[in-house]
Amino acid sequence: MIRVLIWNEYQHEKSSEEVRRIYPNGIHGALAEILKGEDVSVRTATLDDPGCGITKEVLEDTDVLLWWGHMAHHKVPDEVAYLVRDAVLSGMGAIFLHSAHHSKPFRYLMGTSCNLTWRESQDSELLWVIEPSHPITRGIDRCFRLPAEETYGEPFVIPTPDKLLLIGNYSGGEVFRSGCLYERGNGRIFYFQPGHESFPTYYVPEVQTILRNAVRYVAPTYREMTACPHVRKITDSEPYVID
Ligand code: ZN
Numbered sequence: 001m002i003r004v005l006i007w008n009e010y011q012h013e014k015s016s017e018e019v020r021r022i023y024p025n026g027i028h029g030a031l032a033e034i035l036k037g038e039d040v041s042v043r044t045a046t047l048d049d050p051g052c053g054i055t056k057e058v059l060e061d062t063d064v065l066l067w068w069g070h071m072a073h074h075k076v077p078d079e080v081a082y083l084v085r086d087a088v089l090s091g092m093g094a095i096f097l098h099s100a101h102h103s104k105p106f107r108y109l110m111g112t113s114c115n116l117t118w119r120e121s122q123d124s125e126l127l128w129v130i131e132p133s134h135p136i137t138r139g140i141d142r143c144f145r146l147p148a149e150e151t152y153g154e155p156f157v158i159p160t161p162d163k164l165l166l167i168g169n170y171s172g173g174e175v176f177r178s179g180c181l182y183e184r185g186n187g188r189i190f191y192f193q194p195g196h197e198s199f200p201t202y203y204v205p206e207v208q209t210i211l212r213n214a215v216r217y218v219a220p221t222y223r224e225m226t227a228c229p230h231v232r233k234i235t236d237s238e239p240y241v242i243d
Pocket of ligand 1: 070098099197
């Protein structure tokens with residue numbers, strides 16, 4: 001069983017009738033419906049929960065954390081962001097969605113500004129699969145179209161991804177690294193660009209397929225914070241023995 005925690009800022013849905021109409025149970029509610037299954041259990045947490053709903057213990061009980069945030073990144077305490085960062089370094093999988101490119105946990109894991117160029121102009125987007133053999137893009141054709149999505153453009157100030165799986169191409173001309181994979185410590189991280197709050201992006205079947213695949217791909221196979229111990233030299237007279 002993969003234990004998923006979906007963290008959503010959950011602010012736009014409360015303040016905007018337009019967003020609430022698209023996601024009546026919040027973006028986290030829609031994502032939970034997509035992801036829960038026989039081998040996946042789902043919990044949710046939001047910014048307004050005490051302590052953002054995130055503690056060390058909660059993260060220890062989490063295999064994969066999804067993070068959606070936009071207008072209130074600054075309201076997430078640094079201590080919470082560091083907890084997420086350290087959980088990833090110890091092996092927890094993490095999926096950062098859309099405007100979570102600017103979330104504290106993502107920026108602390110990347111070590112860069114994660115700035116990009118953006119525009120809301122009803123552009124459509126073609127998402128091109130450039131790694132068709134990868135488990136995360138399994139079941140996706142050469143490309144798929146989002147009828148409308150917020151435009152994100154390069155330069156996207158991230159470290160060069162360990163693997164780039166998808167490139168977005170907008171009707172306004174921009175291209176964007178839309179599906180980026182990283183390893184940080186023992187954890188796997190997937191950044192996935194689609195998901196602006198005022199478009200029904202998370203109802204698009206290909207987006208759902210990629211999210212389901214990504215949860216399984218970033219789920220940990222090893223969970224341990226690699227420590228920094230002082231160790232004795234291994235000598236010929238004291239051979240190293242594996243118990
Ligand atoms: Zn957006």
